[in-house]
Amino acid sequence: MNAPEKSDEAEVPSAPSPSQVAKQAASSPLHFPPEALKDAEKWGRVEGGAVYVKDGEEEREVGPATAENPLAFYAAKYLRLMDKIKSFSSSLEGGDLKNRDIFSKLKDLSASVKDPKAVGDMQALRGAFEDAKAKADSIMEENREKYSAAVAKSVEAHRKIAEQAEALAASINSSTNWKQMGQQFQELFEEWKAAQSETARGAAGREAEALWTRFAAARSEFNRRRREWVKARLASKAEAKAAKEKIVEKAEALASTKDWAAGSRAFGKLMDEWKKAGRADREDDDALWERFKAASDRFYSSRNAEGEEAGEDEKKNLEAKRALLDQAEKLVPIKSTGDIKEVRRKLESIEKEWDAIGRVPRDEVRRCEDRLKKVEDQVEAAERMEWKRTDPRPAQRKQLLLSQLQSKIDMLDKDISRAEGDEKKKLEEEKEEKEAWLKTLQDMKD
Numbered sequence: 001m002n003a004p005e006k007s008d009e010a011e012v013p014s015a016p017s018p019s020q021v022a023k024q025a026a027s028s029p030l031h032f033p034p035e036a037l038k039d040a041e042k043w044g045r046v047e048g049g050a051v052y053v054k055d056g057e058e059e060r061e062v063g064p065a066t067a068e069n070p071l072a073f074y075a076a077k078y079l080r081l082m083d084k085i086k087s088f089s090s091s092l093e094g095g096d097l098k099n100r101d102i103f104s105k106l107k108d109l110s111a112s113v114k115d116p117k118a119v120g121d122m123q124a125l126r127g128a129f130e131d132a133k134a135k136a137d138s139i140m141e142e143n144r145e146k147y148s149a150a151v152a153k154s155v156e157a158h159r160k161i162a163e164q165a166e167a168l169a170a171s172i173n174s175s176t177n178w179k180q181m182g183q184q185f186q187e188l189f190e191e192w193k194a195a196q197s198e199t200a201r202g203a204a205g206r207e208a209e210a211l212w213t214r215f216a217a218a219r220s221e222f223n224r225r226r227r228e229w230v231k232a233r234l235a236s237k238a239e240a241k242a243a244k245e246k247i248v249e250k251a252e253a254l255a256s257t258k259d260w261a262a263g264s265r266a267f268g269k270l271m272d273e274w275k276k277a278g279r280a281d282r283e284d285d286d287a288l289w290e291r292f293k294a295a296s297d298r299f300y301s302s303r304n305a306e307g308e309e310a311g312e313d314e315k316k317n318l319e320a321k322r323a324l325l326d327q328a329e330k331l332v333p334i335k336s337t338g339d340i341k342e343v344r345r346k347l348e349s350i351e352k353e354w355d356a357i358g359r360v361p362r363d364e365v366r367r368c369e370d371r372l373k374k375v376e377d378q379v380e381a382a383e384r385m386e387w388k389r390t391d392p393r394p395a396q397r398k399q400l401l402l403s404q405l406q407s408k409i410d411m412l413d414k415d416i417s418r419a420e421g422d423e424k425k426k427l428e429e430e431k432e433e434k435e436a437w438l439k440t441l442q443d444m445k446d
Helices: 020-029 035-040 070-092 099-115 122-170 176-193 208-254 260-276 284-328 337-357 362-389 394-420 421-443
Strands: 042-048 050-055 058-064
Touching: 020 042, 035 070, 050 122, 058 394, 070 099, 070 122, 070 394, 099 122, 099 284, 122 176, 122 208, 176 208, 208 284, 260 284, 284 337, 284 421, 337 362, 362 394, 362 421, 394 421
Parallel strands: none
Antiparallel strands: 042 050, 050 058
16 A cells, blocks of 8 residues: 655744744854954853863753754853843943832842853853942942932921921911911921932831921911911801891881981981991991991981071071070170169060070181180179178178189280180180179179
8 A cells, every 4th residue: 555645735833922032042052253253252262062161160950952053052152141131230320220120130140140040151250240230239329328328318308398387377366368378387297208219218217207297287277276266257257247237227217206306316326336346248248237237327317407497497587586685785894783673674584585596507606606705604694683782791701802803814815825725715705794793793882
């Protein structure tokens, strides 16, 4: 029986993955220059299916001789390991590696160069590693110094921020600007975060934690005091609102009163109470003020309207009272004692008409009453003189009174010479009055 013929189609092996291709290329001796491979191969030999390398004074087995070119295969491993050391040494110069990364790489390389399964100059390999390690140690020491400096700088910055926060919290008082202080605390918090660099983050340990506790405590104290202020302010506003509502109710009740004098005084007192009541919320305060002002306007508008009508009547009353004053002033000085009773009768008649006339403009009240009082004073003085004249000792009494009046006039002359302005005018009026009494007394018969 003949053997079956082979198929024309040969079996196609599966294609390797890209990572396998790269790995094979990296491990292939062809990846390195032939001269470098030859130099490394000098340190090894093949015997009895095994590959050996000269390592110092000793020779040790590095692996089986299964590769097509065993020495070249293990020499390539040596060169690859040397490249790793050189690459690591170069990476140190960038200054980007952190100590933990450098330490981890050193640890891996140290294990790799202890008894490497490779063929090459082992002393040169370890020498390259020691050089790289010395360089790495130096860089790690520099990093540690920088790290310590950064930590110290961060701690000092945080200490100052904590102290500033504590000083802010301690400065809180009744006039504190809470919005401004809140902004200051926020700025300190931003400074805190900025001072906590990535290099020094978490390195200060208990000291940093203690500083954060101080800062947080100061900020918490600020927040607590601000909440208390807000609570008190809300209570104060509520109290002010309640007080002003009562004031407005009183004002609205007064708005229709016709007792202008009492109403004016009452509105004045309510205005004082309003100012002392404090401020409610703006919306409530504005609304209550509009009600208070409306009530006040109604009262004063009514008073002013009636006052305009009363003003014309008061002017007429003033003319009438001035006419009566002219009549009264003609009654004095009294010429003789026999005229006193008649003068008194006429004056009482004038005063009766005076009372019946009614009010005059406010700025004329005092002036009119002063003129009438001068007449009354002279009549009363004449009556007293007449009474004294009929006294058992009329001459003595008259002479004593004349002397007293003259003495008083002399004193007034001295005072007038030294006085000025309103005081002088007042003294002159008093002197004029005393002289009138003196003349009346002198004209009277004993």
